[in-house]
Amino acid sequence: MGLFKNQFANVVEWEEFREDMIFYKWNNEEIKKGSKLIIRPGQDAIFLCNGKIEGIFTDEGDYDIESQIIPFLSTLKGFKFGFNSGMRAEVLFVNTKEFTVKWGTKNAINIPTPSLPGGMPIRSNGTFNFKVNDYVALIDNIAGVKQSYLVEDVKLRITAILDQLLMKWISKEGKDMFNLQANAFDISKGIQTDLDMQIINIGMTITGFNIMSFTYPEEVQNMINKTASHSMVGDIGRYQQVSMTDGIASGNISGGGAASDMAGMMMGMNMANQMMQNMNNYNNSNVGTASTPQPNTAANNTSANQTKPNFCPNCGQKTTNANFCPNCGQKLV
Incomplete structure (x- = not known):
């Protein structure tokens, strides 16, 4: 009996988990008696029956479905496992982390500008962040018809309208076309608000949008x-x-x-001209700084024409400004 009972047991878990997968739907027709639910870190488990949410479980761990899960389900809490039949339900596993995605314009965006009739061709790149925040909207619009959903699927939605939003917010309020990086914060906030409105209907929200750089044509x-x-x-x-x-x-x-x-x-x-100009400036600045001339007397003329030596050329004695050497009598002038 025990061996036959285990034949119907199964494990409800996120099989082949991927970091870039937003949700995964477990669907194995029936959940058998003795089944286990495994919720790993960063996951929420949502029990669905006929497309309707029966219960949401957010704490990680291993659970016995019959004793620990069914009593908390909305309409199935009174369900009792039969011996040969199980409970028909789906379990949607949701990745609760915040996803970070790199983006970049594939083609140049021609931003209208008066100086260029065809517009200024600009490229840009950066990152955006998003996460699931509304399970009802997610199930009604995406998970109800898909078995899984990837980050790449959201990226395609975003990049399809991103060029238009970049053009809108760059052109708004006459942004400086040659210094867009200075206005990157304001542009980013405007784009984030618009993108959030685009994906709110699928149960997700944009938690951040950043512009890393703007690229102009080379010339x-x-x-x-x-x-x-x-x-x-x-x-x-x-x-x-x-x-x-x-x-x-x-x-x-x-x-x-x-x-x-x-x-x-x-x-x-140029260097020679600069040197000559510096010399002229220096000479002009020194004009008039010489001492006042003495009266034109004979003595002055004699001393001006004949210079007395400081030392006697005959004996080497210091002359002390005399006309004759005080030591040997040598005439000095």
Whole structure:
């Protein structure tokens, strides 16, 4: 009798669990007497009968269905297992974790802008997060007709409308087309709200939406980088001089030897002109700083024309500004 009884026992669990699976429906026609329910971490188990929710179990563990589950079911709590027949029911296992999905625009989005008739072609990428939050809506619209549902299925729903939402929120309120990253937070919040409205009817909610970067066409990006460089330098003349100096120092002046020689000559001329200008400024600043001339007397003329030595050329004695050496009498002037 005991062996025959175990023949009808089975285990109700999420078979072949996958991290990217949102829900899995267990359907084995009948749940036999002696069956076990296994709920693993991150799972909820929903008992269904004729498409109607009978009970939701959220605590992980192993349960005896007859003694621990059936008493809590809505309309089946009075059901008694027969000897040769079981209970006809389905069990929907739901992954309760928050899913993170990477997204990226497959084609450039042409954002309308007055300066470009065809629009500014922009690409973008980032991530979004979602989770199941309404089991009734999930069953009514998805789980009622599907055995399982994957993250990829939700991603297809999102990316189908994402380009339109990006265009809507980038264009809204005249966002700066060349500095979209500065407005990424506001754009993300607007898109998150709209996406949430798109998937609320299937029992899910968008818990986060992030824009990692905006990508411009190469020529536009080069223009943005050059403008930023000029703004950092401030003086365009100095920027050109520094660029030419760096090119000469590294030997990267393009155009061959002639171009390099011409650039070197121009740089040399500029440097010479700068040196001359500095010297003129220095001389002008020192004009008028000399001492006041003495009266034009004979003594002064003599001392101006003839300089007395500090030491006697004959004996080496210090002269102390005398006309004759105090030691040997040598004439000093």
